[in-house]
Amino acid sequence: MLNLYKLMFLSTLIISTLISISSYSWFSMWMGLEINLLSIIPLLSDKNNLYPSESALKYFITQALASSILLFSIILSLNLSESIPLNLNFLSFIMNSALLMKLGAAPFHTWFPEVMEGLNWMNSLIMLTWQKIAPMVLIFYNYNLSNFFLFIILSSTIISGILGLNQISLRKILTYSSINHISWLMSSMMNNQMIWIFYFLIYSIITLNIIWIFQKFEIFYTPQLFQILNSNKLIKLFxxxxxxxxxxxxxxxxxxxxxxxxxxxxxxxxxxxxxxLIIFTLITLFFYLRITFSSLMINHSETWKFYYIPLNFSFILFNFLSLTGLWTCTLIFYYI
Known part of the structure; x- marks a missing residue:
């Protein structure tokens, strides 16, 4: 059951993102990001989280630093461009660095796994999906194909693959997976905005399905997967x-x-x-396969007895979409 204050801050969180992506001035975008930050801090300071104060404080310090850098670059671009000749590439570099820090892209990613490790699954879902929308759209407004963005794309896919290899925490695995998907999302921005929308929507649906399973069975580490998944064949398939x-x-x-x-x-x-991108994404695919193969192959505790676990309609529907989505999309695009 949602408390009243959670419902209020969740609504302001949604409204602040919409303010940021629909504004016509950089100050309004910055204001939307600040409202977004002030809205999510009470949600992160939840007693159900593992380390509520630590995660909220780390997130606040990082986002406040990124917001101050962004505000600094906005003031420079508005007030000093006429009196002092400034290099526009330099201003764009500062602004994009602040937005990438808010987003959690490598090499500005070091706060992201540490914050995620102290959150429950619902807050993790917000961090992995909704909190990416505003910085991503603002980067798209200021996006220019340069060596800087190519470096960010490559470093995100390389660092996420290497650092995710030795993790047993599922929250950190999903975090490094998210950093890897950031590189794909930024690559999709280059020429076609619709591809970014499709990618983000499908990534959000898949992440929702996975976190739904983790929250339902209160799974946080990979050793817990073997016992839970071997008790129900349908949950294992999903x-x-x-x-x-x-x-x-x-x-x-x-x-x-x-x-x-x-x-x-x-x-x-x-x-x-x-x-x-394809080569270094194979590294992340390796630790996905390591988790799935382990839970699929290790059957020493598996039994043929079926334990009934009630599943609601929406859970089965979203997983069915994930199973049949590729065929559906292929048919739709073929006839369009």
Whole structure:
């Protein structure tokens, strides 16, 4: 049951994101980001979280620093451009660095896993999905294809793959997976905004399905997966397909946005970038497969007895969408 203050701050969180992405001036966008920050801090300071004060404080310090840098760059661009000749690339570099820090992209990512480790699953879902919308859209407004963004894309996909290899915390695994998807999302921004919308929507659906399972059974670490998943075959099927879909394996839904991004990059002659993205995403796919294969193959505690676990209609519907989404999207785009 939602408390009244949670409902109020959740509504202001949604409104602040809409203010940021629909504003016409940078000051209004910055104001929306500040309202967003002030709205999520009470939600992070929840007694159900593992380390509520620590996560909220780390998040607040990082976001306040990024907001001050963003405000500094806005003031420079508005007031000093006429009197003092400034390099626009330098201002764009400062502004984009602040937004990337808010987003959690590598190499500005070090706060992200530490904050996520102290949150419950519902707050983690907000951090992984909704909190990415405003910084991503603001980056898209100021996006110019440069070596800086190419460096961010490559560092996000490389660092997320390497640092996610030795993790047993599922929250950190999803965090490094999110950093990897940030690189794909930024690659999808290059020429086509609709691809970014498709990618983010499908990523949010898959993440919702996975976190729904984790929250339902209160799973936080990989050793807990073996006992829970071996008790119900339907839950195991949903978990395996969603994790493989998150990795982008066909014939699951997660393959569709990656295919769109690769197709867009190849059509615009970004051959080397698409090859590097594919190669380094295989590292993240390795630890997805390690988790899924372990829960699939290790059957020493598995029994043929079926334990009935009640599943509501919305849970089955979202997982069914994840299972059949690629075929549905392929048919829709074929007839369009």
């Amino acid at each position: 978990f395996l397909t969603n994790f493989l879909s998150l990795g982008g394996l066909p014939p699951f839904l997660g393959f569709f946005p990656k295919w769109l991004v690769i197709n867009n990059l190849v059509q615009n002659n970004f051959y080397s970038l698409s090859i590097l």
